[in-house]
Amino acid sequence: MTGFFDTMLARLDRLTETGTRRVAQTSGRRSFLAKAGTLILGGALAPMLPFDKSHATGSGGGSIAAGSDPLQCDYWRYCSLDGTLCTQCGGSLSMCPPGSEASTVSWVGTCRNPDDTKDYLISYNDCCGKTFCGNATFCNFNEGEKPGYRMALHNDINWCMANTSVGYHCTVAVLVGLAE
Structure with a gap:
């Protein structure tokens, strides 16, 4: 049974790595920081509406x-x-x-x-x-x-x-x- 879980974890690891590399190739750190900042600032301002x-x-x-x-x-x-x-x-x-x-x-x-x-x-x-x-x-x-x-x-x-x-x-x- 542990072999099954190891295989599933290996697949999940590969999928995560592939997805992360794809995102890293298509967007830069500044783009990520800008989106994260917008999300954080938007969440802080929402209660004031x-x-x-x-x-x-x-x-x-x-x-x-x-x-x-x-x-x-x-x-x-x-x-x-x-x-x-x-x-x-x-x-x-x-x-x-x-x-x-x-x-x-x-x-x-x-x-x-x-x-x-x-x-x-x-x-x-x-x-x-x-x-x-x-x-x-x-x-x-x-x-x-x-x-x-x-x-x-x-x-x-x-x-x-x-x-x-x-x-x-x-x-x-x-x-x-x-x-x-």
Whole structure:
């Protein structure tokens, strides 16, 4: 049996060597370094891109959150929120607490206002620059969320990584406008 494995390993070794030599003959080190650098830089910049999560909550989003108290997780604007409430950390629905700054990138959800039954676009911005607001309620709504490799549909990301101060503090839910 070991003879079979030795033969297979020898074939794999020859194939690898042939492929490597072919690549080395058709491209230089600079070309390889340029492609590798592009791949690495592209991977580092991808988390800084804005993402639209409006389609993540499905039609008539906000079926989970329909409350009227912005200090509670069931408030209607929090239908796609994943984080602690800035309303409990010294901020408001749309303003970060003093000493923190809004993330330069965010995710967007579509939430239904129970008062007028219209769907609204909500921008969720992480507030960065202060330590985690541990005394606030943590809310996590994952309706329509996809795995982490589908970042546009994934809200478990520290969006503060695009800022100079990457420490996460809390999340605000800014009303953008009517969803169309």
